[in-house]
Amino acid sequence: xxxxxxxxxxxxxxxxxxxxxxxxxxxxxxxxxxxxxxxxxxxxxxxxxxxxxxxxxxxxxxxxxxxxxxxxxxxxxxxxxxxxxxxxxxxxxxxxxxxxxxxxxxxxxxxxxxxxxxxxxxxxxxxxxxxxxxxxxxxxxxxxxxxxxxxxxxxxxxxxxxxxxxxxxxxxxxxxxxxxxxxxxxxxxxxxxxxxxxxxxxxxxxxxxxxxxxxxxxxxxxxxxxxxxxxxxxxxxxxxxxxxxxxxxxxxxxxxxxxxxxxxxxxxxxxxxxxxxxxxxxxxxxxxxxxxxxxxxxxxxxxxxxxxxxxxxxx
Amino acid sequence: xxxxxxxxxxxxxxxxxxxxxxxxxxxxxxxxxxxxxxxxxxxxxxxxxxxxxxxxxxxxxxxxxxxxxxxxxxxxxxxxxxxxxxxxxxxxxxxxxxxxxxxxxxxxxxxxxxxxxxxxxxxxxxxxxxxxxxxxxxxxxxxxxxxxxxxxxxxxxxxxxxxxxxxxxxxxxxxxxxxxxxxxxxxxxxxxxxxxxxxxxxxxxxxxxxxxxxxxxxxxxxxxxxxxxxxxxxxxxxxxxxxxxxxxxxxxxxxxxxxxxxxxxxxxxxxxxx
Numbered sequence: 001x002x003x004x005x006x007x008x009x010x011x012x013x014x015x016x017x018x019x020x021x022x023x024x025x026x027x028x029x030x031x032x033x034x035x036x037x038x039x040x041x042x043x044x045x046x047x048x049x050x051x052x053x054x055x056x057x058x059x060x061x062x063x064x065x066x067x068x069x070x071x072x073x074x075x076x077x078x079x080x081x082x083x084x085x086x087x088x089x090x091x092x093x094x095x096x097x098x099x100x101x102x103x104x105x106x107x108x109x110x111x112x113x114x115x116x117x118x119x120x121x122x123x124x125x126x127x128x129x130x131x132x133x134x135x136x137x138x139x140x141x142x143x144x145x146x147x148x149x150x151x152x153x154x155x156x157x158x159x160x161x162x163x164x165x166x167x168x169x170x171x172x173x174x175x176x177x178x179x180x181x182x183x184x185x186x187x188x189x190x191x192x193x194x195x196x197x198x199x200x201x202x203x204x205x206x207x208x209x210x211x212x213x214x215x216x217x218x219x220x221x222x223x224x225x226x227x228x229x230x231x232x233x234x235x236x237x238x239x240x241x242x243x244x245x246x247x248x249x250x251x252x253x254x255x256x257x258x259x260x261x262x263x264x265x266x267x268x269x270x271x272x273x274x275x276x277x278x279x280x281x282x283x284x285x286x287x288x289x290x291x292x293x294x295x296x297x298x299x300x301x302x303x304x305x306x307x308x309x310x311x312x313x314x315x
Numbered sequence: 316x317x318x319x320x321x322x323x324x325x326x327x328x329x330x331x332x333x334x335x336x337x338x339x340x341x342x343x344x345x346x347x348x349x350x351x352x353x354x355x356x357x358x359x360x361x362x363x364x365x366x367x368x369x370x371x372x373x374x375x376x377x378x379x380x381x382x383x384x385x386x387x388x389x390x391x392x393x394x395x396x397x398x399x400x401x402x403x404x405x406x407x408x409x410x411x412x413x414x415x416x417x418x419x420x421x422x423x424x425x426x427x428x429x430x431x432x433x434x435x436x437x438x439x440x441x442x443x444x445x446x447x448x449x450x451x452x453x454x455x456x457x458x459x460x461x462x463x464x465x466x467x468x469x470x471x472x473x474x475x476x477x478x479x480x481x482x483x484x485x486x487x488x489x490x491x492x493x494x495x496x497x498x499x500x501x502x503x504x505x506x507x508x509x510x511x512x513x514x515x516x517x518x519x520x521x522x523x524x525x526x527x528x529x530x531x532x533x534x535x536x537x538x539x540x541x542x543x544x545x546x547x548x549x550x551x552x553x554x555x556x557x558x559x560x561x562x563x564x565x566x567x568x569x570x571x572x573x574x575x576x577x578x579x580x581x582x583x584x585x586x587x588x589x
Contacts, residue, residue: 068465068466068467068468068497068499069456069466069468070459070460070465070466073456073460093490093491094444094452094468094469095490097451097452097453097456098452098453098455098456098466098468099456100453101420101451101452101453101454101455101456101457101460102456102457102459102460104420104421104453104457104551105421105424105457105460105461106460108551109551110419110421110550110551110552111420111421111451111453111551111552112552113451113452113453114450114451123555127560128342128450128557129334129336129340129342129448130336130450131560132339132340132559132560133340133342133557133558133559133560134557134558134559134560135342135554135556135557135558136554136555136556136557137552137553137554137555138552138553138555139551139552140550140551140552140553141551174463175463176463176464176465176500176503177465177499178465178466178467178484178486178497178498178499178503179497179498179499180495180496180497181485181496181497181498182495182496183493183494183495183496184493184494185492185493186491186492186493186494188492193491193492194491195491199588221588221589239471239489239510240489240490240491245336245357245447246357246358246444246447246509253588254583254586254588264336265336268336271560271563272560275586275588276563277579277582277583279575279579283568283570288565288568289563289565290563290565291565291566291568292563292566292567292586293566293567293568293569293579293582294565294566294567294568294569295568295569295570295571295575295578295579296568296569296570296571297570297571297575298571301571301575301576302571302575302576302579303576304576305574305575305576305577306576306577306579306580307576308576309576309577309579309580310580310589313580313584313589
């Protein structure tokens with residue numbers, strides 16, 4: 001049976017949804033072993049165990065996380081050698097992709113990023129040109145390294161939970177590395193992360209600096225708040241909220257575009273969303289061409305009414 | 316690449332000629348990207364601007380600093396280098412060879428690593444955060460691994476503390492949940508985000524000056540690589556099929572007559588999205 005090594009990075013108090021999806025995908029491909037870079041408490045390890053994982057590999061030194069990317073790649077390479085894994089699964093954050101990149105060179109193994117579907121023969125499906133093409137590709141080397149997009153696979157727990165056994169691995173850090181000298185946590189919004197959110201309410205130039213009605217609707221729907229580049233460049237919302245060609249590419253179940261005209265760069269970041277709703281004052285906005293439901297109207301009256309209606313229906 | 320040059324900084328900026336995202340982009344029957352309507356990748360302009368600002372902040376060309384724009388690809392790819400020279404790079408290099416066609420990230424990073432070794436040493440190798448065609452962000456990290464260099468990736472700010480042989484680079488990196496400060500010695504591979512600066516446009520003087528700047532054209536043999544080490548033969552991944560995504564059909568568009576918020580909720584309920 002193929003050994004599937006799942007890389008988990010910053011362990012939180014409990015497994016993130018995307019981490020559950022990775023473990024579940026791994027279990028469908030073979031026997032899952034975990035390589036865990038961060039610190040984990042018992043609740044987190046129990047979560048890992050609920051996917052039938054028997055072993056969790058950890059680096060024997062905290063230095064792995066104090067250097068940029070190279071340390072985690074060296075640790076993961078060691079874990080692949082130790083386990084003889086044929087498949088390595090990682091998340092799809094920028095850092096995860098870079099760890100995959102360095103790991104690929106270390107192992108002489110092919111890397112496919114942004115995977116949204118995977119056949120039994122490991123043919124991976126991804127979007128190219130920001131969602132305008134669907135591409136099937138395969139790794140031609142013995143080891144396959146895949147970074148998997150959130151919301152692409154279901155998280156199904158294994159039948160028999162286990163208590164994973166922890167194994168410490170010695171890691172040789174590369175000589176030349178960049179060091180992380182400081183880290184400042186951003187305030188927690190309580191909303192889901194953009195990449196993982198089922199619902200996204202995104203605002204553009206038309207919100208004119210006031211994201212309050214978008215935040216209220218997002219909260220009523222349990223969603224995240226995103227923005228076009230015009231809105232982040234104007235400083236109305238932080239840059240990590242940016243969706244589009246040069247920001248994040250998202251594909252939620254529901255994308256509500258508010259006061260965004262829908263220039264091609266914006267469309268590029270969201271056109272694979274399952275359902276698109278657009279609200280804009282300008283009836284000629286290109287975003288209406290791809291919207292399943294479009295409203296020509298003032299967001300400052302439409303959004304509060306929708307939010308109120310959701311509350312009224314007790315949803 | 317081991318020793319940084321004393322005195323002037325030598326900066327390599329990797330630039331890519333990519334299909335213009337303003338137009339429909341295509342994958343051909345041979346499963347490689349169709350490269351018509353191509354331009355200098357927008358994301359590489361930030362890397363070039365970062366290089367020019369670093370040089371200008373430390374004495375400019377008079378201090379012996381040099382910015383070299385480097386690309387690989389077919390004949391037309393030199394367009395990205397020419398534009399870079401107009402914007403302000405000092406010289407350019409174009410690696411071109413039929414055998415490079417279809418290179419994936421691993422083969423691309425192998426060719427670029429060999430090219431940089433051949434041209435080097437460089438103090439700094441700057442790239443954009445991703446190409447706007449492949450969009451994988453794999454190449455900068457793979458280059459760093461192949462060259463045995465530190466990587467400072469997704470830098471949203473960049474500063475250089477000068478000194479002879481002991482220059483240090485500091486950068487800020489923004490994540491969804493935290494912001495990091497990074498320090499590295501030189502040489503290093505650095506990729507920058509679109510938050511780092513406002514790229515300048517070429518002006519008339521720059522366009523005229525670019526005509527006198529040199530572009531060195533090299534082949535695989537010149538940098539000591541075999542044909543089967545790159546291109547489709549040297550790639551560790553293979554594209555097996557590519558299909559354009561079916562266009563989205565336009566749905567219902569209504570004009571608000573005072574009840575659009577309620578109708579929106581009706582629509583969401585109908586789609587089982589509440």
